[in-house]
Amino acid sequence: MLYRVLGSFPRIPTALRSLLSSAMKPLVVFVLGGPGAGKGTQCEKIVEKYGYTHLSAGDLLRNEQKKPDSEYGDLIKSYIKDGQIVPVEITISLLQREMDETMTSNAQKNKFLIDGFPRNEDNLQGWNKKMKDIAIVSFVLFFDCDNETCIDRCLERGKSSGRTDDNRESLEKRIQTYLQSTKPIIDQYEKSGKVKKVDASKSVDEVFSEVMTIFDKEG
Template structure:
């Protein structure tokens, strides 16, 4: 079986990962898998064996165990019938990376990491604005402080790991979505 090709999409909360993933899906035909969305959907699924545990982690701004996230990602990949994926918001820490390598290295190859680098104050403003209409439990100041702390302490090390492997494309994400997408297109055109 051929391996799935994966682009990890990383950046702070509110950096524009979801918006850019929508653009990439439309323009390049990748399947967008948001680790956060998969976890939120699983939490809502009646009879989910993971729902309560996921709920606790989301409310506390902590990271869900990697085995749960990997099993949800793998299931979504298998169910899609496709072979090119954007995985947004994962891996978030060393444990996630180790778990990914253990659980997924035989089924998926990371071909690129898109790192949306955005100033913290821009990210916070975007999340608080989104929170007015998103219905997301984690788009509030208290959860955001925890999410940003987790990102700075844990996710930046993952970005550095992939930078050392020459797989990171850093994109300045404080500009408007159209401007940012022009930079994304330069990276993806080179991957085609």
């Protein structure tokens, strides 16, 4: 509808047309860091203070595998158990579905935190192929934390989370997958000036103080 309206006013400046068109697209912040870096905890705080919608790629995949009628359930389960990355087509389809449903219910809810994605080069290429003209990536929020701290946090979380991958064997696999596959993606974005890094080894409140500095500036 907006495109038809814009088309009927040829004198609208190109810059304004671009701004109005962009407003219709999801604005995305990729949230990356190792397992246990505190991405989920900080995303909850960002949602509360800044009104973003939080989409966890991992949670979407875990929820999908529990659906008895899902064609991807068993496949997702086997990838997660082995600490491997689920095929990008599945992950992107789940993310896009959630963004579409959110914006359909409220067109003003167009700002999203996508937590734990993209996790490798295949994810990044898949996103660029499918979503480049659909969504705008504002920046990458990188929670930087040493491996042992991440593992200790996940083991503690595993006492009550019920997650099958919160055990040392799976965690060590996930850490290696992160270092080999995800960290290079962060490095790529950093070269283009799109990475905002936070020291995630600090306390929850200290980390969020750094996060607020970023979002107060970036919006």
